[in-house]
Amino acid sequence: MNATSPLEPLQRRRSRLKRLTEQHRAMQETQRALQDSIESYKAFAPDVELKKVERFESTSVGLSQKIADEKVKIANLETRLKDTRATQTNPLVFWKFFTAEQKQIRLESNALRKEISAVNERLVNDNQALSKVRSDLSSAQKRISEHKSFNLNYAETQLAAIQPKTRQIASDLAAAKIELERIEEKIRPHSQELERLETELETFNSDIAKADRLDRDLTAAANSYERAMIHQECEEKFGSGSPRHVIIDRRGKIRRLENNIPKLERRIRDELKKLDRTISHLVIDGNNACYEGQSFIGLRGISALLEALGDRFKVTVVFDASIRAMLQSDNQGIEKVLRPKAATHVAPTKTAADEYLMKLAGKDHSVFILSNDRFAEYHDYDVVKSRRVLRFLIADGKLMANELDISISF
Numbered sequence: 001m002n003a004t005s006p007l008e009p010l011q012r013r014r015s016r017l018k019r020l021t022e023q024h025r026a027m028q029e030t031q032r033a034l035q036d037s038i039e040s041y042k043a044f045a046p047d048v049e050l051k052k053v054e055r056f057e058s059t060s061v062g063l064s065q066k067i068a069d070e071k072v073k074i075a076n077l078e079t080r081l082k083d084t085r086a087t088q089t090n091p092l093v094f095w096k097f098f099t100a101e102q103k104q105i106r107l108e109s110n111a112l113r114k115e116i117s118a119v120n121e122r123l124v125n126d127n128q129a130l131s132k133v134r135s136d137l138s139s140a141q142k143r144i145s146e147h148k149s150f151n152l153n154y155a156e157t158q159l160a161a162i163q164p165k166t167r168q169i170a171s172d173l174a175a176a177k178i179e180l181e182r183i184e185e186k187i188r189p190h191s192q193e194l195e196r197l198e199t200e201l202e203t204f205n206s207d208i209a210k211a212d213r214l215d216r217d218l219t220a221a222a223n224s225y226e227r228a229m230i231h232q233e234c235e236e237k238f239g240s241g242s243p244r245h246v247i248i249d250r251r252g253k254i255r256r257l258e259n260n261i262p263k264l265e266r267r268i269r270d271e272l273k274k275l276d277r278t279i280s281h282l283v284i285d286g287n288n289a290c291y292e293g294q295s296f297i298g299l300r301g302i303s304a305l306l307e308a309l310g311d312r313f314k315v316t317v318v319f320d321a322s323i324r325a326m327l328q329s330d331n332q333g334i335e336k337v338l339r340p341k342a343a344t345h346v347a348p349t350k351t352a353a354d355e356y357l358m359k360l361a362g363k364d365h366s367v368f369i370l371s372n373d374r375f376a377e378y379h380d381y382d383v384v385k386s387r388r389v390l391r392f393l394i395a396d397g398k399l400m401a402n403e404l405d406i407s408i409s410f
Contacts, residue, residue: 006268007191009276013180020173027166034159037150044147049140056137063130070123074116081112183275186405190268197264201257204250207238211250215243274403277368279313282390282404283360284342285371286319287353290326292394297410298327299337301399304410306341315342318356321349358383370401 005011088105089096096102214234221227231241238246289302302317309315317338323346324330335344347353354375361367361383368388375384383389392401400407 006194006265006272007187009272010180010183010187010191013176013183013276017173017176017180020169020176024166024169024173027162027169031159031162031166034155034162038152038155038159041147041150041152041155044143046144046147049144049147052140053137053144056133056140060130060133060137063126063133067123067126067130070119070126074119074123077112077116077119081109081116084109084112183272186275187268187271190264190271194261194264194268197257197261201254201261204254204257207250208247208254210237211243211246215247218243274405277403278366279368280366281314281316281364281368282309283357283367283369284315284317285353285357285369285373286317286344287323288371288373289392289394289399290323292397296326297394299334300410301394303337303341304408305399305401305406306338308406308408309341309404316360317342317344318353318360319344319346320353321347321351354378361388370404 084105089102091097214230217230218227221230234243235241240246290296290298306315327334331346338344347356357369358378358381361369363382365386368390369383370390370392372391375389378384390401390403392399398407398409
């Protein structure tokens with residue numbers, strides 16, 4: 001997916017989710033390794049391991065001596081076998097070959113070969129046993145060495161430090177998954193429609209290429225039979241026997257698609273921009289949200305909005321001082337209606353709430369204002385310059401805030 005794709009913000013979130021997943025897996029593996037090493041250290045018994053080392057060393061010495069003896073024995077047996085074979089008569093000298101003496105020599109030779117084979121077999125087994133003992137000895141010595149060099153305090157400190165980090169990454173990962181699923185669910189109908197339109201565009205371009213080839217074949221046809229066959233092929237492929245009509249039809253459809261696709265891409269970009277926005281704190285222009293057109297509706301719209309927002313983010317409602325008279329209530333009465341869903345503030349008498357809204361929003365780009373005012377006179381405030389003022393509409397008993405994906409009746 002290229003950088004200009006309307007779905008790029010979605011891909012960016014998928015990449016972030018992949019990175020978080022890899023980080024979480026790596027931290028889990030590190031945590032498990034630390035836990036295993038600490039448990040192994042505490043379960044390790046140096047005295048037991050030292051006794052194993054002594055036993056392995058003794059066994060190794062014994063096997064080494066036994067192997068040396070077996071090698072000497074094999075050498076002696078092979079010398080005897082060689083000498084015995086030297087006294088054997090060639091079978092062709094049959095008058096000597098079958099004598100009692102030669103029979104005895106052959107029996108001795110066979111016996112020597114069997115004994116050499118048996119000693120060789122024991123030698124192979126003993127060498128294998130010695131190799132295993134030496135390996136066990138090396139492992140035991142390594143365990144003792146690692147136990148001596150292991151820094152328990154450092155490992156426990158490392159484990160204590162990584163555990164909260166692992167939990168935080170897990171929390172971030174869970175939140176990222178939920179957020180990505182929410183965005184994908186919202187954007188899926190648009191992305192599927194875009195894919196459908198792009199597939200149609202590709203198909204229509206392919207149709208034009210095929211129809212253009214048929215049109216050229218018609219021009220080059222030698223007789224009426226060849227032309228009829230081309231018209232028939234065109235009819236079977238496109239439902240029309242005229243390649244030029246097909247080309248004109250597909251070009252018209254392509255023009256409509258090329259007009260609609262950019263609109264859909266803009267819609268996707270706008271939706272993703274809205275969905276991709278991070279809001280930690282929403283500051284509501286209270287008086288602004290108490291009117292449906294010119295009609296004063298009190299706190300009904302704000303109350304419904306707060307209910308719909310739930311605990312998505314922190315909410316603060318700021319009123320002009322005039323709200324007390326309009327609601328025939330005091331600050332405590334207003335707070336009672338809106339708490340605990342939102343913090344409420346009423347501007348001092350004879351002052352407008354607008355500048356307080358600006359200052360509450362500050363320079364934190366995760367703090368937004370919900371108001372239908374343009375705040376043109378506050379153009380120097382960061383919240384206005386960074387376009388962090390969200391609009392809403394109250395009409396027909398409904399409050400609609402498209403930027404917050406909210407449409408509620410009250």
